[in-house]
Amino acid sequence: LESGALSKVRRMLNAMAAVDIAHLLEASTPKVRKVLWELVDKESEGEVLQHLSDELQGHFLSDMSAEEVADVTADLDTDDVADMLQQLPERVTQEVLSSMDRQDRVRIESILEYPEDCAGGLMNTDTVTIRPDITLEVTLRYLRRHKTLPDMTDNLLVVNRQNEFIGVLPINKLLVSDPQQTVREVMNTDSKVIHADLHETEVAKLFERHDLVSAPVVNLAGELLGRITIDDVVDVIRENADHSLMSMAGLDEEEDTFAPAMKTSRRRAVWLGINLITAFIASAVIGLFDKTIEQVVALAVLMPIVASMGGIAGSQVLTLVIRGQALGHLSGANFRWLFNRELIVAGVNGSLWALVIAAITFVWFNDPIIAAIIGAAIIINLFVAAISGAALPLILKARGIDPALAGSVILTTVTDVVGFLSFLGLATIFYL
Amino acid sequence: LESGALSKVRRMLNAMAAVDIAHLLEASTPKVRKVLWELVDKESEGEVLQHLSDELQGHFLSDMSAEEVADVTADLDTDDVADMLQQLPERVTQEVLSSMDRQDRVRIESILEYPEDCAGGLMNTDTVTIRPDITLEVTLRYLRRHKTLPDMTDNLLVVNRQNEFIGVLPINKLLVSDPQQTVREVMNTDSKVIHADLHETEVAKLFERHDLVSAPVVNLAGELLGRITIDDVVDVIRENADHSLMSMAGLDEEEDTFAPAMKTSRRRAVWLGINLITAFIASAVIGLFDKTIEQVVALAVLMPIVASMGGIAGSQVLTLVIRGQALGHLSGANFRWLFNRELIVAGVNGSLWALVIAAITFVWFNDPIIAAIIGAAIIINLFVAAISGAALPLILKARGIDPALAGSVILTTVTDVVGFLSFLGLATIFYL
Structure with a gap:
C-alpha cells in the first residue's frame, strides 16, 4: 500500500x-x-x-x-x-x-x-441515585441538572443516607405519575436486586426471565455498588451459548478466528493428543481379538459400524443433557424420568437399526451368524451410549469438570471400547 | 396425589x-x-x-x-x-x-x-408516537395522560401526519433537555431503523453491536409499523447460538428436553439412519482391502486411529468456521488466509502426531513398514480434514444447506473414507 x-x-x-x-x-x-x-x-x-x-x-x-x-x-x-x-x-x-x-x-x-465472571465484575458504577423523601417534581428538576444520563437508565436507584439500596423508581413510572407524590410512594421495592458475588450465568438467567434492562448490584450489607445493564448480559449469554459448541470440539469460546498458525497448532495439538489416547485404547481392545479377525476378515470390515452408531446415539443424548443443564431443566427427580426415557429410546432405535444392519450384513456376507452378532452388538452399544450420554454430564458436573469439554472424549472412548468389545467378543465366542 | x-x-x-x-x-x-x-x-x-x-x-x-x-x-x-x-x-x-x-x-x-423469523414477525405494535412540532413540555404532559407506558420504552417515536417515521426522542434526552425546545430540535434522526423484512439474525446483530434496548420497525414506504425490544432479541440470540450446538448432533434448538419416548425415538431414528449410510460407505472402503487385512491383521487394529484423528482435526476446523460464519467474520479475502493457515496447522500437527503414532506403532508391532505407512496416512488424513473442515461450511451455505446440520456428517464420511483408503491402500502397495 x-x-x-x-x-x-x-x-x-x-x-x-x-x-x-x-x-x-x-x-x-x-x-x-x-x-x-x-x-x-x-x-x-x-x-x-x-x-x-x-x-x-x-x-x-x-x-x-x-x-x-x-x-x-x-x-x-x-x-x-x-x-x-x-x-x-x-x-x-x-x-x-x-x-x-x-x-x-x-x-x-x-x-x-470481584472475579470477572460474577455480578461484581460485570457491574458499572455509573448509577443515578435519589433519596426516598423527595417529590417526583424535585426528582425531575434534579435530572434536568444533568447534561446526559448514563445509557440504559431505565430506573433511578433509591438509597438512604447510608447508601443502602431501598428500591427503584422506573423512569416510565416517573413520567406518568403525579409530580406531587414522593419517591417513596411511587418506587418499586420488589424489583430484582443482584448480589455482587452472584455468578454471571445466574445474572443472565434473571435478566432473561424477567426481561430486565438494568438491575442494581448490592454487597452483603445491602449497600448499592453499581448496576448491570442488558448489553453486558447479552455478551454473557452469547459467550455461554458459544461455550458448549466450542468446548465440544476442544476449542475456547473466546477463540480468535484468525489466530496465527503456530498459536493455533499448539492449542489444537493438545486436543489431538488427548483424543489419540482414546484411539489407542480402542485399538488395544481390537488387538485383543486379532486371532478372531484373522479368521473372519468381515469382522474388521463391519466393526466401525458398531462403534460409530454408538458414538452418534450417545452424542445426541450428551448434547441434549448438556443443553438441559445449561437451561436449568434437570434436577434429581426428572433426571430419573429422562434416564428411563433414553433407555426406552435406545431399546426402540437399537432394535430397529439392529434389524436393518443385520439384514444388510446378511445380504452382503451371506452369513447368518455374523448378522446376528452385529445386531446384538448394536443393541448393547446403543444402551451403553444412552446410559453414558445421560449420566456423564451429571457425574462430571458434580466433580467440577466441564461436561461440554470432557464429555464427548469420554463418551467416544466408552462407545468405541464397548462397540469393539461386544462385536468382536461375541464373534470370538461363536467362531472360535 | x-x-x-x-x-x-x-x-x-x-x-x-x-x-x-x-x-x-x-x-x-x-x-x-x-x-x-x-x-x-x-x-x-x-x-x-x-x-x-x-x-x-x-x-x-x-x-x-x-x-x-x-x-x-x-x-x-x-x-x-x-x-x-x-x-x-x-x-x-x-x-x-x-x-x-x-x-x-x-x-x-x-x-x-411477515414470516416469523424476520423483523416484522418479531415486532410489537405498542409504540408511543409523537409529532415533531410540539414542545417537550407538551410531550411530558401528553405522557402523564397515560396510566402506564409500554415496557422497555426508552424512546418515543416521532412520526409525521402520514405516520412516516422521522426520528426518535430518547426518554433520557427528554428528561435533561429544556422543556421549551421542540421535539424536532431534540430528536435523533440518525438512530437505527429496521425494515420489516430484515432477517432476525441481522436484527440481533444490530442490537448487539449498537447496544439497543428497542428499535422502530418501518415498511418500504417508511411508515412506522411497530418496534422490536431487546427481550425478544435475547431469545433470538439464545436460539441462534443453541442452533449450531444442537444441529451438530442432529437435534432441533427448540427440542423439548422431556419429549415423550416415542416422539424422541422417531426423531433420533432419522439421524441414526443418515449416519448409518456413512458408516456403511466406510465399511465398503475397508471391504476393498480384505485380502490385505487377512495378511496383516495389525492393519485392522490400527485403522480406527487414522480415521478418528482425521475426524477430530476436521471437526475442530468445521466448528471454528461455522462459528466464524455466525459471527460474520468470514469473507472471500480472509477465507483464503484461514484456509492457508489451516493447511499449515495440518502440516505441523500432522507431522508431530504422525511421528508419535509411528513410534508407538513401531514399539507395539516391531514393524518399520507399518509404522511408516500409518505416519503417512495420518498426514494425508489431517490435510484432507483441514481442507474439508474449512471448505464444507462455505460450499453448503452457498447451496442453502445448513452447515451445522449437514457439515459433521459429511466431514466424518470424508475423514473415514480417506483415513481407511490411505492407510489400507498404502499397505496394499507395500505388502502385496
Whole structure:
C-alpha cells in the first residue's frame, strides 16, 4: 500500500463507529489487523478495544505502556476498563491504576475486587441515585441538572443516607405519575436486586426471565455498588451459548478466528493428543481379538459400524443433557424420568437399526451368524451410549469438570471400547 | 396425589410468576406437566404460554378451542400472540382471529403478514408516537395522560401526519433537555431503523453491536409499523447460538428436553439412519482391502486411529468456521488466509502426531513398514480434514444447506473414507 491509499483507508476507518472497527479487526488476518490498528485514531482506541474479544484486547494491550493504557481507557465505562485490566499482568494493572485519577481508581478497584465472571465484575458504577423523601417534581428538576444520563437508565436507584439500596423508581413510572407524590410512594421495592458475588450465568438467567434492562448490584450489607445493564448480559449469554459448541470440539469460546498458525497448532495439538489416547485404547481392545479377525476378515470390515452408531446415539443424548443443564431443566427427580426415557429410546432405535444392519450384513456376507452378532452388538452399544450420554454430564458436573469439554472424549472412548468389545467378543465366542 | 395436596400445589403454583411457571413446565416430565397445566389459573394461562418454547406452546394450544385461544391471549402483547398463532394450523388461526375484537385483529394480522423469523414477525405494535412540532413540555404532559407506558420504552417515536417515521426522542434526552425546545430540535434522526423484512439474525446483530434496548420497525414506504425490544432479541440470540450446538448432533434448538419416548425415538431414528449410510460407505472402503487385512491383521487394529484423528482435526476446523460464519467474520479475502493457515496447522500437527503414532506403532508391532505407512496416512488424513473442515461450511451455505446440520456428517464420511483408503491402500502397495 502506498501512503496515499493508506491515508484514504485511515479516513474511511475513522469515519466508522468503534464497534464496526472492532468487528473489522476481528474479521481480519493478523497482518491486516496490525496495519489497521495503527491507523485507528488515538482517541478512538479505547472504545475500539472495549468491543474486541478478550484475546484480541490482551494482544493489543500487551504492546502498550501503562500510561498509554490509562490514557486510552480514560473515557470508558468503569466496567469496561475493569474488563480490559483483567487481560493484563497484575504488575501492569497496578501501574495503570496508579496513573489514574483517584475517583476512577477507587471505582475500578471496587470492581476488580470481584472475579470477572460474577455480578461484581460485570457491574458499572455509573448509577443515578435519589433519596426516598423527595417529590417526583424535585426528582425531575434534579435530572434536568444533568447534561446526559448514563445509557440504559431505565430506573433511578433509591438509597438512604447510608447508601443502602431501598428500591427503584422506573423512569416510565416517573413520567406518568403525579409530580406531587414522593419517591417513596411511587418506587418499586420488589424489583430484582443482584448480589455482587452472584455468578454471571445466574445474572443472565434473571435478566432473561424477567426481561430486565438494568438491575442494581448490592454487597452483603445491602449497600448499592453499581448496576448491570442488558448489553453486558447479552455478551454473557452469547459467550455461554458459544461455550458448549466450542468446548465440544476442544476449542475456547473466546477463540480468535484468525489466530496465527503456530498459536493455533499448539492449542489444537493438545486436543489431538488427548483424543489419540482414546484411539489407542480402542485399538488395544481390537488387538485383543486379532486371532478372531484373522479368521473372519468381515469382522474388521463391519466393526466401525458398531462403534460409530454408538458414538452418534450417545452424542445426541450428551448434547441434549448438556443443553438441559445449561437451561436449568434437570434436577434429581426428572433426571430419573429422562434416564428411563433414553433407555426406552435406545431399546426402540437399537432394535430397529439392529434389524436393518443385520439384514444388510446378511445380504452382503451371506452369513447368518455374523448378522446376528452385529445386531446384538448394536443393541448393547446403543444402551451403553444412552446410559453414558445421560449420566456423564451429571457425574462430571458434580466433580467440577466441564461436561461440554470432557464429555464427548469420554463418551467416544466408552462407545468405541464397548462397540469393539461386544462385536468382536461375541464373534470370538461363536467362531472360535 | 390426594385432592388436599393438589389444592396446596395449585395455591403455590399460582403464587409464582408466569415465567417461573413456564420454566417449571419445561423442566417437568409429560405426566407432571399435564397435571400442573390443569392447575394453572385460567387468567394466567396466556402469560405462561407466552414464555414456553414453540414446541410446548403448540402442544398446549392444540388442545384448546379457537375461542379459548382468543380468550387466554386477550391481554398479551401483539407480537407474543402472533408467535403463538404461528404454532397453530392455518384454519384455527383464522377462527381465533375472527373471534378477536377488530383493533387487535388488524394489529396481529399486520404482524402475521411477515414470516416469523424476520423483523416484522418479531415486532410489537405498542409504540408511543409523537409529532415533531410540539414542545417537550407538551410531550411530558401528553405522557402523564397515560396510566402506564409500554415496557422497555426508552424512546418515543416521532412520526409525521402520514405516520412516516422521522426520528426518535430518547426518554433520557427528554428528561435533561429544556422543556421549551421542540421535539424536532431534540430528536435523533440518525438512530437505527429496521425494515420489516430484515432477517432476525441481522436484527440481533444490530442490537448487539449498537447496544439497543428497542428499535422502530418501518415498511418500504417508511411508515412506522411497530418496534422490536431487546427481550425478544435475547431469545433470538439464545436460539441462534443453541442452533449450531444442537444441529451438530442432529437435534432441533427448540427440542423439548422431556419429549415423550416415542416422539424422541422417531426423531433420533432419522439421524441414526443418515449416519448409518456413512458408516456403511466406510465399511465398503475397508471391504476393498480384505485380502490385505487377512495378511496383516495389525492393519485392522490400527485403522480406527487414522480415521478418528482425521475426524477430530476436521471437526475442530468445521466448528471454528461455522462459528466464524455466525459471527460474520468470514469473507472471500480472509477465507483464503484461514484456509492457508489451516493447511499449515495440518502440516505441523500432522507431522508431530504422525511421528508419535509411528513410534508407538513401531514399539507395539516391531514393524518399520507399518509404522511408516500409518505416519503417512495420518498426514494425508489431517490435510484432507483441514481442507474439508474449512471448505464444507462455505460450499453448503452457498447451496442453502445448513452447515451445522449437514457439515459433521459429511466431514466424518470424508475423514473415514480417506483415513481407511490411505492407510489400507498404502499397505496394499507395500505388502502385496
